Amino acid sequence: MPSRAKKILSPIPVIPNGQQNVTDMIRQSQSILSSSDQDAIESLCEQMIDLLIVSSSTDPPNTSLRKCVVKGFSHLQENQYDCVLDQSTKHLREFFNRQGKEHRIEYTSMLNYLIENFPFGLACVLKMKDTISDQLITIGEELWSDIQSTNVPHHRFNLFQQLQYYLKVVVFLLPKFHNELERDGVISRIIHQMLNDENTVTLEIRLTCSLVWHLLKENEQLLPHEKLNRMKKITPVIMSRLALYFGLIKTTMTNQLRDTSFFLQLLEDILAFKTREATIMVGISKALETYSEALTSSWSSLDTISLENIAKQLLTFAWDHFSYNVETVRHCSTNIYSNTFKITMNHSDLRQTMIDSQLTLLKQLPWQKDGCSLAYHTLLEYLSVSDILQWNSKLPESCLMAMNDRGLASEASYLYCVLCHKHHEEENSKDKWKQIWLKPVVQALDTSTPLHRSLIAEYILPKILKSHPECLQDFKEITINPRTIIVCTRIGRTLGLCPNMFSSASSSIEYDLIRQGITSEDEQIRLDCLFILCENPKTTEPINEVEFHLTKYFLQMNIDNGSTSFRNQSLSLLKKHFIRIKESWLLCARQKLKNNDQDFDNLTQRYRIYLKWVINWCCTHLYLEGSYAQRHLAILTLHWLIHLHGADGIQTVCRKLKLI
16 A cells, blocks of 8 residues: 655755754744844744745645744735845746646745735745746646646546646736736647647636636636637537636626626527537536626616516526536526525516516426525525415425425425524414414324425424423423323433423423323334433433433333334443433442431432342343243343443342343
């Protein structure tokens, strides 16, 4: 296996300072750079530049060292740059003047770091424009030549990654280095070759190439309409032509995108490429996403009729491709819809028309239609829930029905709970709110299929109870079905909404309910009852006699269950039960050390009697004539008792029963 350790790629300056000394130097940079000692400032800057070179000369680059250097230079004032630029760029020139393909990753990485959020680094780059331009031209030629000469997939993939990184630097520097970078037309020639390549170049590379093409001096000076006409003559490759539309929108200033005819022409040209081919659809969606982003800052200059026409076409594209089989297209469609809807909501003449059209469309569409959830969430930013319910009063019911499908459950429950929470803030009549949002949940839990009930309990109940804890009691009051009450109590127990539930005035009701549920025909209800007994977010809360009695009753009534899944879930819950016994006893013991607490003796006696009963019960079900289910549950229960509480008590009982 190759080593993952950092390796030195090339000769680098030798830094005499150790790691601690480097840290100390960076810490002292503020005081040194704010002093009047010019020699000390130049010396410090020289050392930090050398550290930056060191960080870029390892594979992978030492980003933590780079951050230290940038932090050090952040204390250098802009009016001090001229004093240290010459000496600093001297070392950087030596770094960039090295020859060989093995250095090009270092060069690109270093340049990207110097120009990104590093003012002094950018000043150094501008000072060395001739040196850097020469290297960038050379690297571009070498990369494109290497890509053309290899057919090995992983080599080509690595080269494309380097090329993308390289083009990112060129896009940033080209407006600043027009004359130097466009010398001899090398970069222009490479870009034209990439755009005219039919099979090799990826869409991501074409998109970045299009940015470079639009920033070339000969194209940058053109008006948008002139660029549009020239683009059509550059390449016959459809993907490259789409990429050029993307680049045109990205590189054209917002104040130039205020021509209605230009916007209409752009949209018409992009939509004309529509096809069933997935790769081209990715390019179209990327271009339209960028178009919708540009429209958000330029829509005010368009007349109402044109803007409405554009919005309808964009929304139609989004709805048609919400369910497209490529993730990128679906993602772009989502952004197109959001951007377009935001624009129309800011236009007073189009706002209500667009809301009505989308609500009418949503009322006609089934819940399973992709994009419905996004549309509702977008509408909620501008409308009240009451307004939406006036258009579609069956929306809550529709969301709940979608919970029959596990694939839709997460999305449906999220929308249901968002609507429920927002409507709770709007609605003054809480009884009406309960009828709309809580009663349908209870009815589904009372009468629906096991899968539907399970998904509602898993997705909807926790969300509602987290936002509105008081609704736990409302759920219990609405229903008379013991199964539904047990499910709601289990969720409430998980969220810590039922503290000391067996010590309160209503403990007799809870006792009867759980005792009834333990013998239910529905195995899930039996497990829910055991969950209520064993689960508690506060594991140090003492366990009272009622809980012990009900746990004993569960073991007695469910010892012979043949379902492996049921037994495994029961054992998992019993493990939590035994952990609660241990942790609650330890807390009481610690309190006993601080003061004479009589509760400790009572609790210890109660726990000892219970654990002795469990041991006796387990041992009496280990006889060979018993069923496998009995022996399995008993032996694993003993295992957890031994693991958590020791084996002394078990050995004593086993000797008494003559089992050992």
